[in-house]
Amino acid sequence: MLKNHPYIPNASSAFEEMLRDVGVSDTEELFKDLPKFHFKIREMPKEPMDELSVKTEVMRVLSKNAIFRNRCFTGGGPWFHYIPSVVKHIISRGEFLTAYTPYQAEMSQGVLQSLFEFQSMICELYDMDVANASMYDLPTSIGEAALLCSRVTGRKKIIIPSSLPRERKSVIINYTQPQGLLVKEAPYSAEDGCLDQECLKGLINRDVAGAYVESPSFFGTIDDDIKGVVDLAHDSGALAVVGSDPLSLGVFKPPGEYDADIAVGDGQPLGIPPGLGGNALGIMACRDDPRIVRQMPGRIVGLTQTKDGTKRGFVLALSTREQHIRREKATSNICTNETLLALAAAVYMSLMGRDGMARAARTILGNTKYTIDKLKRAGLAAPVFRGTNFRDFAVSLKNVDGINKRLLKRGLVGGRDLSKDFPDLKGVGLFAVTEVHIREEMDVLVSALHEIAGGT
């Protein structure tokens, strides 16, 4: 048996004394009730590796990854946005990093107040009254929102736009189908990539619990009539769920202004690096309607005061909705969420403020327009969908895969091949530019695409 390890203080000097106090001669005696199976743990080192070797080994493996950053122009998320240095420093603080869910509120005011501020800033951004402390990611936010709509209305049908990528639809189905919900897709308009309201009218009726619509759409287009969708939903007694990119809300009208009941989003653009798509932050907010608030999934932090009334303080509110109390009757099974990333988003929004958010959004809008215009002038078929694009835009190319391979040779990452998600969009790539891209970089993309894909 090993005699010591830096992470295990009692393996050495205290060991014998503790054994004696417990009344055993050996740790084996503590495990007598385990059935004896003979097994060998292969596939990993037998003995601990020293810290230097661990670092060297992990870095050796990871060095096979290539880093493109602002030479990556892939749309559909995650995105490379600028992250102010302060964000990483704050979320790396041990007091936040090594804490858990604030079950003991009096000792966890830091996480609680930070989450309350995250919720509050999300409410401002989305023009909502209540936000939860996070969901896993956008797909699960939509899935949970669908369940929420069903609980509130007692109905079983959900409408989503057909413009969602396949994996998002798959998650939504996994969240809703077991509850007997029926997910119907409303087609997107070939014109602007937004939900086709005429088709929606045909689908919506008194069975519908909720209708989901998003702007920008997955294709990056701004829907100029979200209100129309919301009204259609409300007219039939359904709830309206509106998805928005949080950064786009620096300039665009928020879900609340369209009378949305529930708002969702992907929080990754708020100060969180792409991390192979693994740093997700699901946003969920709603109106101050007790029917909805009481059915919300996830943790929600509330402001209160000490019992003696002398100080302000924060606690986890409405816990009776949650699994640790309600068990199978809970509004969701979610326990651990994405708190540290919600903190990152809170720090990010605090730094950006109203001015920074608007500037970043304007820059993204400008860069998007600049790149699309330039592609058009180079004779490329961009954008595929008309209207205003924010960050993401679709370009019709002949062979996305082949073109991407050739772009890669020039050190550029091209568009996401939309034919994998939408068989109709054969040869269409989804690109994105953000505020991190400078003019020269966008020019390089345009000329590379022009040379490889050619113009008409």
Place this chain on the structure above:
Amino acid sequence: MFRQAYFDEPLIFEMSREGKVGVLIKDDPTGAKTDVRKGGIAEVPSGVLRGKLNLPEVSQIEVVRHFTRLSQMNWGIDLGPYPLGSCTMKYNPRVNEDLAWLDEVQQIHPEQGLESIQGALELLYRLDRMLSSLTGMHKFTLQPAAGAQGELTGCLIMRRYHKNRGDRRDEIIVPDSAHGTNPASAAMAGFKVVEVRTGKDGCIDLELLKGAATDRTAGLMMTNPNTLGLFEKRACDIAEVVHDAGGLMYYDGANLQGIVGRARPGDLGFDIVHLNLHKTFSTPHGGGGPGSGPVGVKEHLKDFLPVPTVAYKGWRYQLDWGKPESIGKIRGGYGSFPILVRAYAYLLSMGAEGLRLSCDIAVLNTNYFAKKVSKIKGFSIPFGSAFRKHEVVVSAEEMTKETGVTALDVAKALLDRGLHSPTIYFPLIVKEALMFEFTETETKENIDRYVDALKEISDKAYAEPASVKSAPQNASVSRLDEVRANHPRTMCLSYRMFLKGQERDASS
């Protein structure tokens, strides 16, 4: 004496002053005349533009001070003992943080082409192999975002498995000692939850289980060691009963710490396993996430796993988009990648022997604590004197009856001594429950200090109970008003609601 920091810290909104900025952001570098407020882009219909955005305006130093002060009003493992039962609050090694923050981890995109993420795929592949070998499973998905999502994944796999066999099974059996997420996840996956009572010895009652396992049973969800910290010694018989009834065995890995390196769920008859990398595998809890809840299955269930999984074919790592039987996707992406990197580094730092040592010392620490705490007046350890594994549940029922001091009071009094409380009022089958888990990374000195604190609290409870009931006095704030936080008239869940409340108070 312990005193937690307290700053009379305003809300970030209250610090806002017009015109301040926290970071300089370029505005429209392409010169594409996009100042939307001036109507620069003809194509943007003014109807989609927003009015005022009420985010705070604060300078950078104020943001840094604000969140640094808040951090000091927060307890973490880095500050001292944190024996929350079933949460495995172990030290989060900093070398793993350094590795997780490498550009090769954070600055890569899932769609940048498999050739340029071979390192990431290799790491995912190896992690899958390591976890499989540790648990006796065939293959893992690393996708689930947290333990509860792992449970949902597992339940969806059970659902698909039975459906595929044309077998209509709509029940999942869950012991009454289970974590709340188990019944909640089973219900989310569309199952009816059948609860089985815990026997006198603190383990599942085999006879009751036999009655519950029928041709409607899709599976049994089990935590082993269970939430009482006891190893379910009839695990193999239980598996036989469930399998004979046609059900599947699901292992909730929340408590894997109690047997890691010493027993494998696969050998104990489990078909599906979820692990909490933020527990047994040392990745930080982050104040409540991000976590990671990989799910492993035996070979007969491999086709049901979410897609994609990583495969090694033709000398390169590839994504396997699987079979039609797959349940599809449970979340976006391939999993919490930076968390997975940390877990991988941890496994290298430990090795198989180190993991076994972590198990031994975690169990030794808990039994050492249990022995001492059982001698303190007012506390007892229900369900017999058998050795616990990584956690122990203490009941303060006697103390409550004799002095009025409850488990909640004890928890708050611990905070006053610079010790995070245990998990309280769980499992539900123990009255006035205090559930302690001293992981292998805690020192003997701190466990002794913790025992002394409990002794002192007990003495106080019997001498002057009011002094315990008024705790905490040394935490950042004293006891908070939960009723006010949840009452429809005073409930305040955002700054907006706060302002509305002030208006309402002013007008009334």
